[in-house]
Amino acid sequence: MLNLVLFGPPGAGKGTQSQKLIDQYQLIHLSTGDLLRSEIAQGTALGMEAKKLMDQGVLVPDEVVIGMISNKLDANKNSKGFIFDGFPRTVAQAEALDQLLATKDSAISAMIALEVNDDELERRLLLRGKDSGRPDDANPEVIRKRIAEYNNKTAPVANFYKTQNKFYSIAGIGAIEEIFASLCSVINQL
Numbered sequence: 001m002l003n004l005v006l007f008g009p010p011g012a013g014k015g016t017q018s019q020k021l022i023d024q025y026q027l028i029h030l031s032t033g034d035l036l037r038s039e040i041a042q043g044t045a046l047g048m049e050a051k052k053l054m055d056q057g058v059l060v061p062d063e064v065v066i067g068m069i070s071n072k073l074d075a076n077k078n079s080k081g082f083i084f085d086g087f088p089r090t091v092a093q094a095e096a097l098d099q100l101l102a103t104k105d106s107a108i109s110a111m112i113a114l115e116v117n118d119d120e121l122e123r124r125l126l127l128r129g130k131d132s133g134r135p136d137d138a139n140p141e142v143i144r145k146r147i148a149e150y151n152n153k154t155a156p157v158a159n160f161y162k163t164q165n166k167f168y169s170i171a172g173i174g175a176i177e178e179i180f181a182s183l184c185s186v187i188n189q190l
Helices: 014-025 032-042 045-055 062-075 091-103 118-132 140-154 156-162 176-187
Strands: 002-007 028-031 081-085 110-115 167-171
Touching: 002 014, 002 156, 014 028, 014 081, 014 176, 028 032, 028 062, 032 045, 032 062, 045 062, 062 091, 091 156, 110 156, 110 176, 118 140, 140 156, 156 167, 167 176
Parallel strands: 002 081, 002 110, 028 081, 110 167
Antiparallel strands: none
């Protein structure tokens, strides 16, 4: 089973490349944001717990998110693998994900990071903000805060996977097809 964590700061191109990887390798897209919305819409116990917390402005605890991921894995036991989007964001989440996958006789195959410098990220997000309607993509100050938040809190997850020899870094600047070819080159060697 191929289980990938596609990693990178906001604007690195994860969404674009995720879809291409899903199509190429027949992976299941596992987005924690989508999972939360789906569980809430279905009225599951985990969904109702998450909604209650979100309505209070509280972050959904890792245990709840891991429970939702477990449900998604169980519902797709015969898949060729998963691409994790937006998770893990902390070392604690990476550890919890590893433990969950181990209970299902599986593991993360690789974390692949799309490396893009901060100036390019800001340029891309401002450009995306013109079409997306997302206020967080239109404000340079907010964009810089999002990038700093990623660098301070999420980037340490890379070290977690480096210690397992599962971390790969590729340039996230260039033509979409060139970046995709670099991703496939890494994946095809796993």
